[in-house]
Amino acid sequence: MNVAASARGRLALWLFFGLLVVFLYAPIVILIVFSFNDRSFVSFPWQGFTLRWYRTFLSNSALLVALRTSGMIAISTAIVTVALAIPASVLLVRRRFFGKPVVSAVMLSPLVIPLVVFGIALLILFNTLGVPLSPATVAVGHIVIALPFAALTLIPRLERIPVWLEEASRDLGATALTAFRSITLPLLMPAIISSLLISFVISFDEVVIASFVAGDEPTFPLYLFSQLRLPRRLPQVIAVAVVVMLLSGVLVIASEVGRRLSDRRFDRELRAPETLDEQLGEVMA
Amino acid sequence: MGYLVLFFLVPVILAACYSVGLLTLLPNDDYLSVQPWRDFLFGSVYLGVFWRSVEMALIVSVGSVLLAYPIAYVLALVAGRRKYTLLLIIIAPFLTSYLLRVLALRVILQQQGVVNSFLRTIHVLAADESIPWLFNSRFAVYLVLIYVWVPFVALPIFVALENLDGALLEASSDLGAGRWRTFLTVTLPLSTPGVIGAFIFVFIPTIGEYVTPLLVGGPDNFMFGNAIQGAFLAGFDWQFGAAMSMFLVFAVGLLIAVFGRYLNVRAVAE
Numbered sequence: 273m274n275v276a277a278s279a280r281g282r283l284a285l286w287l288f289f290g291l292l293v294v295f296l297y298a299p300i301v302i303l304i305v306f307s308f309n310d311r312s313f314v315s316f317p318w319q320g321f322t323l324r325w326y327r328t329f330l331s332n333s334a335l336l337v338a339l340r341t342s343g344m345i346a347i348s349t350a351i352v353t354v355a356l357a358i359p360a361s362v363l364l365v366r367r368r369f370f371g372k373p374v375v376s377a378v379m380l381s382p383l384v385i386p387l388v389v390f391g392i393a394l395l396i397l398f399n400t401l402g403v404p405l406s407p408a409t410v411a412v413g414h415i416v417i418a419l420p421f422a423a424l425t426l427i428p429r430l431e432r433i434p435v436w437l438e439e440a441s442r443d444l445g446a447t448a449l450t451a452f453r454s455i456t457l458p459l460l461m462p463a464i465i466s467s468l469l470i471s472f473v474i475s476f477d478e479v480v481i482a483s484f485v486a487g488d489e490p491t492f493p494l495y496l497f498s499q500l501r502l503p504r505r506l507p508q509v510i511a512v513a514v515v516v517m518l519l520s521g522v523l524v525i526a527s528e529v530g531r532r533l534s535d536r537r538f539d540r541e542l543r544a545p546e547t548l549d550e551q552l553g554e555v556m557a
Numbered sequence: 558m559g560y561l562v563l564f565f566l567v568p569v570i571l572a573a574c575y576s577v578g579l580l581t582l583l584p585n586d587d588y589l590s591v592q593p594w595r596d597f598l599f600g601s602v603y604l605g606v607f608w609r610s611v612e613m614a615l616i617v618s619v620g621s622v623l624l625a626y627p628i629a630y631v632l633a634l635v636a637g638r639r640k641y642t643l644l645l646i647i648i649a650p651f652l653t654s655y656l657l658r659v660l661a662l663r664v665i666l667q668q669q670g671v672v673n674s675f676l677r678t679i680h681v682l683a684a685d686e687s688i689p690w691l692f693n694s695r696f697a698v699y700l701v702l703i704y705v706w707v708p709f710v711a712l713p714i715f716v717a718l719e720n721l722d723g724a725l726l727e728a729s730s731d732l733g734a735g736r737w738r739t740f741l742t743v744t745l746p747l748s749t750p751g752v753i754g755a756f757i758f759v760f761i762p763t764i765g766e767y768v769t770p771l772l773v774g775g776p777d778n779f780m781f782g783n784a785i786q787g788a789f790l791a792g793f794d795w796q797f798g799a800a801m802s803m804f805l806v807f808a809v810g811l812l813i814a815v816f817g818r819y820l821n822v823r824a825v826a827e
Binding site for chain 2: 387480
């Protein structure tokens, strides 16, 4: 007998599951479909297939500039975030030191701070220091909120890499840095790539912090926000939204799948599971 | 680490100082004064906005958990080998743009939107009519926020259910308990930490929510985040805004102090 649910219960649960998937995906599908509707409102009736909204946005220079600004911010955010997250994660996984719980709490606290609060705190900081607002100040904020996500991607992978690999290389005469660079870093690479992608997507999508510290060069989400007041611009905004949504979706899903596959392969190669429990754990993970 | 201290802790502390005038930035700022705090706590409608946000956040969190629990249950205990593929299908929307998903729902719900125009096309609504509760309404805020959060909420509950020892369920059944009884006395209590963690993870950011009320809620349904933002970008009363945001930080800190042990961030990441 299946303890979790009766046959009818399972049917009901699967039905619910299906409905929820429809609920989650219907708005996205509707957005995509209507981005091809040849009508100046994003609504019924359907007046034929067109690519004109995609052409319009490709010739809208303000929009393209905003996309480029956001792209630059997101790339810098991704690189700096991961560059900071790697040493921090190594420290948290490999070293014992005084105040470690405090350090990891600080590391994770940007996850729970309301973004509005953090946005104004940054605004006050930059005002106090007299730093003019620019895309760079936006990147500073995005790095803070992306850091915990990057660290949480790196740490589990780092825990899987046994310390003795690095120790063996040290015994064979490598310096700490060489050992890290030639052993740990390559093994960490899948997690590094996914944390780069995740940081990029977080930054590219972020609007609240940007609304406080962007100055007069709008990021893509800010531009999008300002255009919502103009119904005439809506169809092209929708077209660009579709492109961005699909691209970011593909990026993140590819990195998630890649990371899981490589984690699994890595576990198989490195560690012959000793007990049944561990084998089960492996299958689950 | 230094980076976080410099650009995270320092700004938050500065904002706290600023809210009591230890630091002044604008010419009409008060110096060393609890006036902004007093204004906020005793003399304004904003405390009311705060409690409204708490109420709305409660409804959103409960709604998301109720929808997500069966999903997590299916994935963890019924789906078998396909569960990771199915889990990815559920969380994939969460991993794409939050802003653009809210935008998608706005396009569907608004007066000139997909739902209303469809109902007009099939003559359920007159040409200039639209469903009043569909857009710029409390309902719209709830719908959009639950839509946004459900995939995320399913994750910690899934982890809690997955770590459940299957033998416990079998033992309960062997001892004669029916499925409902097993669920109520074994499964549900053991997954409570995941549920509470998920609840808090939704509740905290939702109190300070800003984008969704702005895009689909309309001014009557603005939440605390909108109030803070308004003080800064429209009202130019920065100290008042800083006092409000510090109040929010304290509220969040209190919640974390009470429920922090349920916040299994690692479960969410992996």
